[in-house]
Amino acid sequence: MSVKFHEATRENRTSYYNEEWRIKDVPDYILETLSKREFGFDHDGTGPKDRYNRFESPEALAEFLQKRAPYAVYCSVSFYEKPQNREGWEEAELVFDIDAKELTIKSCCKIGEVCEICLDNAKNVAMEVVRLMREDLALEGIYTSYSGRGYHIRVHDKDIMPQDSEVRANIFDYVRDRMYTSPKDMQKPPALLFDEERKVKDVLERTVPFSNLTKEIMKTLIRDGTSERLILNVPGIGKTTADKIFGNSQDIMEWMDNNSVKELRKLLGPKNTQNFLEHVYMGYINLMDAKVTVDTKRILRLPSSLHSKISRKCIHVEDLKNFKPEHEAVPKFTRDEK
Numbered sequence: 001m002s003v004k005f006h007e008a009t010r011e012n013r014t015s016y017y018n019e020e021w022r023i024k025d026v027p028d029y030i031l032e033t034l035s036k037r038e039f040g041f042d043h044d045g046t047g048p049k050d051r052y053n054r055f056e057s058p059e060a061l062a063e064f065l066q067k068r069a070p071y072a073v074y075c076s077v078s079f080y081e082k083p084q085n086r087e088g089w090e091e092a093e094l095v096f097d098i099d100a101k102e103l104t105i106k107s108c109c110k111i112g113e114v115c116e117i118c119l120d121n122a123k124n125v126a127m128e129v130v131r132l133m134r135e136d137l138a139l140e141g142i143y144t145s146y147s148g149r150g151y152h153i154r155v156h157d158k159d160i161m162p163q164d165s166e167v168r169a170n171i172f173d174y175v176r177d178r179m180y181t182s183p184k185d186m187q188k189p190p191a192l193l194f195d196e197e198r199k200v201k202d203v204l205e206r207t208v209p210f211s212n213l214t215k216e217i218m219k220t221l222i223r224d225g226t227s228e229r230l231i232l233n234v235p236g237i238g239k240t241t242a243d244k245i246f247g248n249s250q251d252i253m254e255w256m257d258n259n260s261v262k263e264l265r266k267l268l269g270p271k272n273t274q275n276f277l278e279h280v281y282m283g284y285i286n287l288m289d290a291k292v293t294v295d296t297k298r299i300l301r302l303p304s305s306l307h308s309k310i311s312r313k314c315i316h317v318e319d320l321k322n323f324k325p326e327h328e329a330v331p332k333f334t335r336d337e338k
């Protein structure tokens with residue numbers, strides 16, 4: 001089910017911003033902090049070269065977008081005293097950028113391309129990041145948006161927002177490692193988050209050896225008959241092991257549900273189990289861009305704006321689990337063309 005994404009024309013963009021887009025589509029957490037954010041625009045598809053813009057009011061932003069119909073719209077994750085000069089940094093959202101383009105374990109489309117299945121996998125990663133931040137780290141004010149080729153997560157936790165890159169890097173490492181590792185094997189999470197007041201839930205007491213995400217990914221790999229060659233790509237895993245995996249896929253799925261690595265080890269041997277799990281881990285961890293998380297001056301696509309390269313709407317997503325970009329993020333002008 002490969003989808004053809006096509007580029008929006010100048011006319012498409014104008015009709016989008018004037019006939020479909022509404023200022024109320026911009027989420028409140030951005031409208032409420034609008035005048036503190038730097039806006040960046042890409043007017044011709046060559047990148048966001050028009051920087052250092054400030055809007056005093058939602059109306060001023062609306063007027064600009066309707067008149068200029070930019071190719072892409074970005075706003076800063078940081079709040080500044082003078083966003084038009086990028087001066088007086090106050091605080092910044094904690095951000096996770098999950099890009100489906102970086103997916104390397106897949107049989108749905110070519111590496112470097114993105115299809116609806118890739119987007120669904122990126123969504124699973126996003127859901128797991130949100131879950132870990134909420135349940136393990138007790139972070140509050142977590143917002144998600146569909147970014148066109150993946151998902152953005154912005155966290156407005158009052159204790160985290162003033163923090164520098166180092167703390168953000170720690171959080172990134174924690175979330176990344178937790179996506180694969182059982183809490184038992186984890187190093188302690190960043191000290192900041194062990195603050196008594198944070199009420200970190202039993203992070204280190206849990207006994208689940210597989211994260212939900214790892215389970216989902218492994219199931220997808222095993223269930224999908226065409227993925228045999230993907231398993232053969234795993235360093236150290238040959239035809240014999242791949243046959244074992246597919247010959248016992250039913251059992252393996254059950255073991256995953258019961259969190260039993262022991263059985264998998266017995267079947268594949270410790271070395272191959274390790275190789276297999278590590279490969280799954282690396283393939284999905286790559287979707288999260290650490291550079292974005294640690295950068296406190298980054299600009300990200302504005303939810304509600306048009307991703308012109310693929311003619312999709314970037315949108316705020318309230319219910320990630322049930323969100324379907326192929327229905328909800330398609331601008332009217334592409335539907336008219338069908």
Ligand SMILES: [Zn+2]
Nearest residue numbers: 108109115118
């Ligand atoms: Zn794909």
